[in-house]
């Protein structure tokens with residue numbers, strides 16, 4: 001493509017790193033390229049345009065992003081190599097230094113990526129830095145939906161950015177301030193997804209729980225959820241992650257009364273020690289968190305609560321880690337993601353004293369992962385002998401005639417079935433729990 005235009009259909013290959021929001025945006029980018037006559041191909045195939053949608057949440061994200069950029073340049077030196085995403089937004093200079101990069105696009109301009117690519121091709125020089133100041137973005141940028149029919153679960157982005165500035169987190173610098181999507185636009189997209197056969201809608205964002213607060217008219221996440229749960233044909237509505245402070249009484253009320261609201265919330269705890277929480281700038285205490293969990297369990301019986309925890313935050317002593325361990329055990333989470341703290345340049349905690357040595361972080365992480373597995377098994381075992389509703393997603397790889405899917409409580413269940421039941425809600429009697437998965441038979 002750098003070597004001149006061609007009459008044959010142009011191709012685009014996209015590789016995505018990082019979180020669900022990035023994946024949703026990559027699908028939207030693919031859709032925009034398709035609308036402009038491009039054909040998406042696999043990333044290891046020759047393509048006219050390579051897009052690397054990067055992540056910067058840890059140093060590993062940066063490193064992986066750089067490796068992928070080099071791989072794209074090597075696969076097809078004549079192609080246009082475009083780098084976007086969080087690493088591109090926070091470190092455009094580093095990205096532009098990699099030989100072969102043609103264009104860098106920030107997180108706030110992903111919706112203009114096709115135009116920027118065409119401009120770069122026409123100018124036939126470069127590299128071009130199209131990254132703009134993310135703090136000047138005031139509105140949510142609409143992107144098209146990739147609503148292939150026949151799918152089962154759809155993730156839709158309802159907001160962008162975060163105003164919280166937790167001490168360890170680079171995301172507000174990569175994504176900018178909170179910008180919520182207009183409710184009408186979300187409702188229309190969900191209606192379209194339902195019409196295309198999707199049974200489950202997952203609301204996602206960078207700080208989903210803060211949805212609507214930037215409208216400053218009383219709108220909040222519960223306002224949106226109330227509108228969505230009423231839509232005819234919607235079978236399940238799930239929230240991807242909600243901060244403890246954002247779970248209001250209104251949200252609990254709609255979650256407990258609407259049948260389609262999945263009995264599952266992912267609520268990041270990050271630490272079970274109040275001093276660490278304060279130093280992380282998390283703005284809640286373990287007392288608040290525990291009260292919230294007990295209210296949720298009272299109002300939504302059987303609810304699955306999953307969480308994220310960071311170990312080895314600067315200043316976390318052995319006793320503080322022990323507090324976290326005990327608190328997590330008390331909370332009886334049904335799933336726990338454990339992260340080892342990794343300093344990010346530009347965040348407050350990167351300069352905090354008393355950084356925890358790597359082997360100690362490793363030890364704490366292993367101990368907590370083990371607890372997470374035990375708690376997950378305890379929760380899952382409670383469903384053995386019961387009948388649960390499963391959204392059949394796909395045939396199990398390597399096991400023809402076996403299907404798997406998720407319960408509303410986010411448990412994966414495998415069961416035999418001869419026909420094609422993709423996208424159907426089926427009742428499965430659970431008979432066994434083995435190696436992190438439930439097994440059963442259709443009722």
Ligand code: SF4
Nearest residue numbers: 162164165166169171
């Ligand atoms: S709430 Fe905290 S951890 Fe989450 S994106 Fe915002 S700053 Fe980062």
